[in-house]
Amino acid sequence: MSQTKGRILTGHRPTGPRHIGHLAGTLTNWARLQDSYECFFLVADLHVLTTDYTHPERVRQNSFGIVLDWLAAGIDPERATLVLQSAAPAHAQLETLLGMLVTVGRLSRVPTYKEQVHELQLQPSLGLLGYPVLQAADILVYKADTVPVGEDQLPHIELTREVARRFNQLYGETFPEPQGLLSTTPRLPGTDNRTMHTSYGNAIFLRDTPEETTQKVMAMYTDPTRIHATDPGHVEGNPVFAYHDAFNQDKAEVAELKERYLAGTVGDVEVKRRLARALNETLAPIRQRRETLAANPDAGFDRRNPG
Ligand code: TRP
Numbered sequence: 200m201s202q203t204k205g206r207i208l209t210g211h212r213p214t215g216p217r218h219i220g221h222l223a224g225t226l227t228n229w230a231r232l233q234d235s236y237e238c239f240f241l242v243a244d245l246h247v248l249t250t251d252y253t254h255p256e257r258v259r260q261n262s263f264g265i266v267l268d269w270l271a272a273g274i275d276p277e278r279a280t281l282v283l284q285s286a287a288p289a290h291a292q293l294e295t296l297l298g299m300l301v302t303v304g305r306l307s308r309v310p311t312y313k314e315q316v317h318e319l320q321l322q323p324s325l326g327l328l329g330y331p332v333l334q335a336a337d338i339l340v341y342k343a344d345t346v347p348v349g350e351d352q353l354p355h356i357e358l359t360r361e362v363a364r365r366f367n368q369l370y371g372e373t374f375p376e377p378q379g380l381l382s383t384t385p386r387l388p389g390t391d392n393r394t395m396h397t398s399y400g401n402a403i404f405l406r407d408t409p410e411e412t413t414q415k416v417m418a419m420y421t422d423p424t425r426i427h428a429t430d431p432g433h434v435e436g437n438p439v440f441a442y443h444d445a446f447n448q449d450k451a452e453v454a455e456l457k458e459r460y461l462a463g464t465v466g467d468v469e470v471k472r473r474l475a476r477a478l479n480e481t482l483a484p485i486r487q488r489r490e491t492l493a494a495n496p497d498a499g500f501d502r503r504n505p506g
Pocket of ligand 1: 208209210211212241243246333334337338346347348352
């Protein structure tokens with residue numbers, strides 16, 4: 200183990216099963232980061248409650264579900280620490296203290312907050328307003344210096360830095376000012392070419408069977424301008440090729456398919472069939488690990504703090 204680069208904290212809200220967008224966008228990257236950082240991976244179940252507090256039992260179920268997905272995708276509890284936010288009281292405790300150092304005005308200008316308020320059409324709760332303060336607490340509890348996130352989360356990291364700086368000024372050097380680490384992989388579209396989303400019916404889940412995966416691939420949106428297999432097609436903006444780029448290890452095959460697609464010498468069905476095969480190859484070891492874990496849930500676990 201060569202954990203030399205520093206300490207990471209990052210996490211997901213347990214909103215539902217993880218899909219191949221999470222795999223390409225974050226999980227593969229997290230698994231790799233375990234080689235060079237000390238890693239803390241957080242199941243941010245309290246954060247889910249800021250918008251979705253009517254069915255807490257569902258949040259609990261989803262929390263166990265995403266841990267299984269993470270482990271199947273290569274998060275290694277021998278090397279990384281997994282944290283269930285609601286089971287570690289320090290998160291909420293530090294949020295209370297940090298809350299003294301942030302103004303309501305500052306929090307109401309956070310872009311994610313403004314979007315949520317607009318979207319939900321509700322009177323925002325104190326919990327929702329405090330979302331970034333809880334996130335700052337998540338990071339600062341562990342004195343993490345590096346936070347791998349998507350671009351939409353950068354305003355939260357900026358706020359974390361401000362709060363850490365303020366705390367340090369007042370009480371002495373305590374917290375490092377963490378840096379965001381942006382993933383370089385492009386965002387994967389859904390099977391219908393909208394944003395891939397757990398609840399849109401356009402996601403391929405890590406827990407899907409090979410048959411379900413193939414079925415979803417064969418039904419994918421492709422190039423709407425193309426009527427016949429002999430029409431020259433578009434590769435750019437075509438989610439089938441975005442998936443080929445993300446998951447097909449055989450780069451020569453991908454290059455050849457693109458060339459033939461542009462020339463109108465290969466049909467959508469063949470391009471999709473090859474994608475289904477490549478995707479199922481990528482998912483096979485993940486499914487294998489999930490089965491082993493599901494059959495033997497206590498294997499290798501130290502169940503401290505069962506919450
Ligand atoms: N807000 C993050 C998201 O929705 C999840 C999260 C909670 C997080 N706490 C965190 C991410 C701390 C990084 C660090 O994706």
